[in-house]
Structures are given as C-alpha cells and as structure tokens.
Amino acid sequence: MGPSKAHVFKSHGACAGFLANYNPRSFAKVSFGNMHYNLPPWSISILPDCKNTVYNTARVGAQTARMKMTPVPVRGGFSWQAYDEETTAxxxxxxxxxxxxxxxxxxxxxxxxxxxxxxxxxxxxxxxxxxxxxxxxxxxxxxxxxxxxxxxxxxxxxxxxxxxxxxxxxxxxxxxxxxxxxxxxxxxxxxxxxxxxxxxxxxxxxxxxxxGLKGEALSLHSLSGSSSVEWAQGSLVARRQPLTWYKTVFNAPAGNTPLTLDMGSMGKGIMFLARGSTQQATCWSFSRSGVGT
Missing domain, CATH: 2.60.120 (Jelly Rolls)
Structure with missing residues (x-):
C-alpha cells in the first residue's frame, strides 16, 4: 500500500480494519479486501466489517447546530446535605x-x-x-x-x-x-x-x-454508601467548604429528553447520579473554593 497501511483485527469470524494514509499532502487510492478506497491526506478510515467505511478522521464535519439549554425547575427545589472529609491521621x-x-x-x-x-x-x-x-x-x-x-x-x-x-x-x-x-x-x-x-x-x-479519601473508601457516591455516614443539613451545610461531599435527592423531570448538569460552580470535583425510586445525586468537590449551588 506504499505510504498507506492497513491494520486488521480478526476474531471468531469477525473482522475490523483501519486504513491509514500517512502522506500529508496527497490522496491515496488503495485496494483492500478486493475493494478500492480513496483515503484523504493524513487520515485513518475505520471499517468495522472490513468492507464499509463508517468514519474517516479527515472528514469530520464542523458542528452547524447550536445546542440550547433550557433550565428545568425542580419541584420542591434542592435540599442539600454535606459531609466533611476527615483529615487523615x-x-x-x-x-x-x-x-x-x-x-x-x-x-x-x-x-x-x-x-x-x-x-x-x-x-x-x-x-x-x-x-x-x-x-x-x-x-x-x-x-x-x-x-x-x-x-x-x-x-x-x-x-x-x-x-x-x-x-x-x-x-x-x-x-x-x-x-x-x-x-x-x-x-x-x-x-x-x-x-x-x-x-x-x-x-x-x-x-x-x-x-485516596475516606469518602471514596466508603463509596459515598453510591446509594448504599451514602447511608453509612451522618450528613449535615440545613444551616450546617457549608457552601464554600473545601473537601466536602454534597448530596441531594430530587424527582426526575418529566419527559425523556437528555438532561445536563451545570457544574460551572464546582471546583475540582466530580458528580454522580444514582437512580433509585427517585433520582439521587451525590456530588463532591475538592478545591479552595468548594462547591457552589
């Protein structure tokens, strides 16, 4: 294939192939598996069945649609609880x-x-x-x-x-x-x-x-783990306290459209969603500024 290469993976009758053109300036016409392919410069084509190209790295189109986010009111609002991570001894x-x-x-x-x-x-x-x-x-x-x-x-x-x-x-x-x-x-x-x-x-x-953190060892991000500690509530919840786990429980909004969580007020951290009879979200952040709401 000259400046082009093929990487083929086979297992139990299945086949997947990757066709690569390493020439940065010219298209490459290649024969692979009794078929012909035209590869753009400096690109890789993915053939999940070793026949049909489903993706090429040089043919990724730019996004033309603009995603719009609409805030969804949560009935009853959010009642946050907090657990302060203990300093390790x-x-x-x-x-x-x-x-x-x-x-x-x-x-x-x-x-x-x-x-x-x-x-x-x-x-x-x-x-x-x-x-x-x-x-x-x-x-x-x-x-x-x-x-x-x-x-x-x-x-x-x-x-x-x-x-x-x-x-x-x-x-x-x-x-x-x-x-x-x-x-x-x-x-x-x-x-x-x-x-x-x-x-x-x-x-x-x-x-x-x-x-690691104690909260990680206790799996506070899970439904079962979050019930293993006592969570502060109400006025005892510090909004800007670093190294704190935060938890809230809410009813899932109606409909089946995708939902997005706005994590812009978080510092270094991660957010989890766990579904029980309702949606339970446990989120935590570790930063100098803590977690906002």
Whole structure:
C-alpha cells in the first residue's frame, strides 16, 4: 500500500480494519479486501466489517447546530446535605518512605488524591512559642501558609507546639497541555522557615502516605454508601467548604429528553447520579473554593 497501511483485527469470524494514509499532502487510492478506497491526506478510515467505511478522521464535519439549554425547575427545589472529609491521621497511613514520592506512581490510578504526612520535632526554646513571629511553610518552593497554633485546613494541617504534624493533601492536575505527562504531587522542596535555626528542609524526612479519601473508601457516591455516614443539613451545610461531599435527592423531570448538569460552580470535583425510586445525586468537590449551588 506504499505510504498507506492497513491494520486488521480478526476474531471468531469477525473482522475490523483501519486504513491509514500517512502522506500529508496527497490522496491515496488503495485496494483492500478486493475493494478500492480513496483515503484523504493524513487520515485513518475505520471499517468495522472490513468492507464499509463508517468514519474517516479527515472528514469530520464542523458542528452547524447550536445546542440550547433550557433550565428545568425542580419541584420542591434542592435540599442539600454535606459531609466533611476527615483529615487523615498518621495511624491511617498506608506506607512510609524516606523522601517525597511522585503522586501518579504512588496512587497507581486508584485515586486522584494522596496524603503526605510527616512530623517535626520543635525545640521548646523556639522564639515563636513565646510570642515571636510564626514560622512559614513552603511547599514546592511556593508559600503555603503561616503556621499559627492549631491551624487546620483540608489542604495543610499544621499544629505547632513541641512537635509539629504536617499533613498535605495533593491532587492531580486536570487542565493544561499534556498534563497527563507532568510529574504530580509534592515534588519538593518542603521547607519550614522562621525557626531559631532559620530554614529547615523537610524534603528527605520520613514521610507517611495514604492514597485516596475516606469518602471514596466508603463509596459515598453510591446509594448504599451514602447511608453509612451522618450528613449535615440545613444551616450546617457549608457552601464554600473545601473537601466536602454534597448530596441531594430530587424527582426526575418529566419527559425523556437528555438532561445536563451545570457544574460551572464546582471546583475540582466530580458528580454522580444514582437512580433509585427517585433520582439521587451525590456530588463532591475538592478545591479552595468548594462547591457552589
């Protein structure tokens, strides 16, 4: 076939073929299976029965129709419930390593999230313990926070007294060119600045790791799993709290036309729909801004 190639797959009498023209400028006339095909430049034709072309990559037409979304009122509105993801403790860690691990290799596609945990001994003579300026934590050379006593956030938890526990939750990127090829997670350095000694590098300390969120392990996105925890309701539901699972139950709108969920107010997250006697939607988001409504 010259600059063209055919890839054929056969199994139990069935046959599927892919015809490729690698010439970027010229059409290719090819013979395949006693039939003739005209392949556009730099394209692939798909033949699910090794005879008829159902798709060619160079013949994809541009969309001419404009999709229109019409809001559908939900009878009774949405009554949201929330469950705050718990910060992982050291005793819940899966394994320990010296130094920082690359996130994708550590999680092995089990979850988008990985907890990094370490502890640091703090001398009782540190100036900040007697009212001095609080230390500052830098992660990947970027300012993360000023470490006030008993400061807690879903991203970094740090409690400074005679010891300090540093808990960092890292998530995978989901935007950007070729982001699937990027190294992810806390790659270092991780430094604690503002101690009497100046800057302390935590990069090669002993780190504990935990893959995933508790809500993932409990399958909170399922009908059965969502009933295993107590959900906050009413005024207790925080609208902008990061690392929170949100749930609502609603009656499916009438008709059989496709429905679209507007996820524009979500940060990093995912949404599920599960159908029981009614439609139950469980959605969660992990971001600095949390989930809007």
């Amino acid at each position: 050291f005793e819940d860690s899966s394994f320990m390593m010296i130094g920082l691990l690359e996130q994708i290799n550590a999680t092995r596609d089990i979850s988008d999230y990985l907890w990094y945990m370490t502890d640091v001994n703090i001398n009782s003579k540190e100036a900040f313990l007697r009212g001095g300026k609080w230390p500052v934590l830098f992660v990947n050379e970027v300012y993360s926070l000023q470490a006030h006593e008993h400061l807690t956030s879903p991203w970094i938890q740090i409690t400074l007294s005679k010891t300090v526990d540093t808990i960092i939750l890292a998530r995978l990127q989901n935007v950007g060119p070729h982001f699937e090829r990027w190294n992810a997670g806390v790659l270092g350095p991780v430094t604690l600045c503002g101690l009497n000694e100046g800057r302390r590098d935590l990069t090669w300390e002993k780190w504990s790791y935990k893959v």
